Amino acid sequence: xxxxxxxxxxxxxxxxxxxxxxxxxxxxxxxxxxxxxxxxxxxxxxxxxxxxxxxxxxxxxxxxxxxxxxxxxxxxxxxxxxxxxxxxxxxxxxxxxxxxxxxxxxxxxxxxxxxxxxxxxxxxxxxxxxxxxxxxxxxxxxxxxxxxxxxxxxxxxxxxxxxxxxxxxxxxxxxxxxxxxxxxxxxxxxxxxxxxxxxxxxxxxxxxx
Numbered sequence: 001x002x003x004x005x006x007x008x009x010x011x012x013x014x015x016x017x018x019x020x021x022x023x024x025x026x027x028x029x030x031x032x033x034x035x036x037x038x039x040x041x042x043x044x045x046x047x048x049x050x051x052x053x054x055x056x057x058x059x060x061x062x063x064x065x066x067x068x069x070x071x072x073x074x075x076x077x078x079x080x081x082x083x084x085x086x087x088x089x090x091x092x093x094x095x096x097x098x099x100x101x102x103x104x105x106x107x108x109x110x111x112x113x114x115x116x117x118x119x120x121x122x123x124x125x126x127x128x129x130x131x132x133x134x135x136x137x138x139x140x141x142x143x144x145x146x147x148x149x150x151x152x153x154x155x156x157x158x159x160x161x162x163x164x165x166x167x168x169x170x171x172x173x174x175x176x177x178x179x180x181x182x183x184x185x186x187x188x189x190x191x192x193x194x195x196x197x198x199x200x201x202x203x204x205x206x207x208x209x
Contacts, residue, residue, distance in 0.1 A: 015053045015063075017043040022064050023110075031113045034064075065124055068110040069131045075103045080138050089146035090200050096142065097166070097192035097199075104173045105188060111174045132167065139163050147203065154207050162199045169195050 021042035025033045036057055040050055054060040079099035086092040104111065115128050143159050144150065150159060178185065186194075 014043075014045060014049055018045060018050060018053065018060070019063060019067055022060065023067065026064070026110050026113070030109050031117070034061075036060075062123070064110070065114050065127060068107065068114060069127060072103060072107055072111070073131065073134070075106075076100060076135060077138070079103070080135075080142055084142055084145060089143070089203070090196070092142060092146060093196040093199055094193055096139070097169075097196045098189060100170060101173055101188050101192045104170060108174055115171070116175050136163055136167060139166060143203070150203075158203055158207065162203050165202070166195070166199060 018039055021039050022034055025038055025042060036047070036050065039060065040047060050060070054063060076099075079096060083092040083095040083099070086095055114124055118124055119128070140159060140163050143162065147155070147159070150156070172181070173188075173191075178191075
């Protein structure tokens with residue numbers, strides 16, 4: 001069954017209660033805690049209401065995916081906006097990496113579920129791709145703001161590669177615990193600062209060709 005958008009206020013409130021319940025369960029116990037029965041019990045609603053709003057569990061997970069991306073976007077964008085007010089590239093990227101890594105840490109469980117564990121799902125993958133491209137565009141503009149003379153093909157390529165590295169670093173924070181890829185125990189703040197320094201050094205380095 002297809003997910004149906006609610007029209008009446010009561011239906012909207014019922015749908016939001018179930019999504020709120022799903023969000024709470026996700027953060028408490030990850031995807032195994034997210035079952036039809038647990039959502040209905042937590043939201044204090046009925047099976048009929050659930051199916052009327054979402055069609056089936058897949059429809060509910062689609063809505064949860066949209067919600068997670070919406071929450072993360074709502075937390076990412078102010079970070080990038082504030083970074084754009086910094087006096088130089090170094091401080092802007094430090095603020096960006098630190099803020100983004102904090103958001104990822106808060107929402108790591110659902111981000112892993114949708115972005116990594118279920119990346120084979122075409123619909124979710126497309127939703128994630130559009131989200132990532134949107135963030136990429138904003139981050140690219142942020143860098144260009146501090147490097148207005150970077151207009152050649154080589155300059156544009158270096159900005160693109162710096163952004164790619166930043167996205168990869170963010171996915172690393174989602175996918176792996178620190179001890180799974182490093183023998184050094186570094187704080188999240190330190191890792192964010194080092195990534196910012198690396199991006200700045202790369203952007204300012206003289207191209208090899």
